[in-house]
Amino acid sequence: NAGVTQTxxxxxxxxxxxxxxxxxxxxxxxxMSWYRQDPGMGLRLIxxxxxAGITDQGxxxxxxxxxxxxxxxxxxxxxxxxxxxxxxxxxxxxRTSGGYNEQFFGPGTRLTVL
Amino acid sequence: xxEVEQSPQxxxxxxxxxxxxxxxxxxxxxxxxxxxxxxxxxxVSLFMLSSGKKKHGRLIATxxxxxxxxxxxxxxxHPRDSAVYICAVVKGGNQFYFGTGTSLTVIP
Numbered sequence: 001n002a003g004v005t006q007t008x009x010x011x012x013x014x015x016x017x018x019x020x021x022x023x024x025x026x027x028x029x030x031x032m033s034w035y036r037q038d039p040g041m042g043l044r045l046i047x048x049x050x051x052a053g054i055t056d057q058g059x060x061x062x063x064x065x066x067x068x069x070x071x072x073x074x075x076x077x078x079x080x081x082x083x084x085x086x087x088x089x090x091x092x093x094x095r096t097s098g099g100y101n102e103q104f105f106g107p108g109t110r111l112t113v114l
Numbered sequence: 115x116x117e118v119e120q121s122p123q124x125x126x127x128x129x130x131x132x133x134x135x136x137x138x139x140x141x142x143x144x145x146x147x148x149x150x151x152x153x154x155x156x157x158v159s160l161f162m163l164s165s166g167k168k169k170h171g172r173l174i175a176t177x178x179x180x181x182x183x184x185x186x187x188x189x190x191x192h193p194r195d196s197a198v199y200i201c202a203v204v205k206g207g208n209q210f211y212f213g214t215g216t217s218l219t220v221i222p
Contacts, residue, residue, distance in 0.1 A: 012182060017188040027205075031208070033210070039135045040214060041214065042116070042118075042200070042213055042215060043168065043200065043202070043210075043212040043214040045209060045210050045211075046211070048208055048209075050208065056208070058209060058210075059209070059211070064117075074148075088155070091158060092157075097208050098144065098145075098204075098208065098211065099144055099145040099147070099162075099204025099208065100145050100164065100204075102162060103147060103149070103159045105149075105156070105159075107155070107156060108156075110153055113124045
């Protein structure tokens with residue numbers, strides 16, 4: 001099993017550009033989520049999904065879009081990048097929803113918006 | 115104000131010492147997680163708790179639901195335990211809220 005994979009590992013964007021951060025898992029997990037990690041702020045939940053076709057907002061959803069067309073993939077779209085979106089982004093998955101299961105994290109994507 | 119508070123923020127210990135990291139939260143939760151973030155940035159799950167106590171090797175995690183408090187203990191600490199330890203609580207079943215982490219350095 002590859003576990004949770006994220007691409008790219010690093011990305012530099014200019015203000016206003018759009019891009020998609022990819023996340024995939026091969027463990028048949030129902031729950032997938034996206035977080036951003038900023039210095040002094042800790043991890044914050046952006047969006048999550050409890051299964052294919054079902055997504056919901058987390059604590060900081062503005063400026064981000066998600067969809068879940070398959071169990072395996074959960075891409076995060078930045079619609080119009082802003083410097084405030086400079087961060088490290090982590091994707092995670094767990095067997096089921098409800099927070100009662102071990103969370104598996106991807107390696108992260110470091111994004112810089114100029 | 116963060117809903118999850120961890121203490122201490124930074125901790126330096128000598129190899130072999132017993133270590134305690136604390137986590138307090140202000141809201142009702144369905145579960146609490148302890149995570150470890152390695153110096154390279156990778157995050158791994160250590161424990162999920164909804165009550166009581168769990169032990170894995172030299173790590174012990176406890177939670178007191180009434181007092182809204184959890185502790186992570188490391189016995190016989192080792193330099194390889196050096197990492198950031200993060201407490202996360204789950205509200206409403208799916209919403210995770212994280213503490214800012216405790217940075218632990220274990221000196222040989």
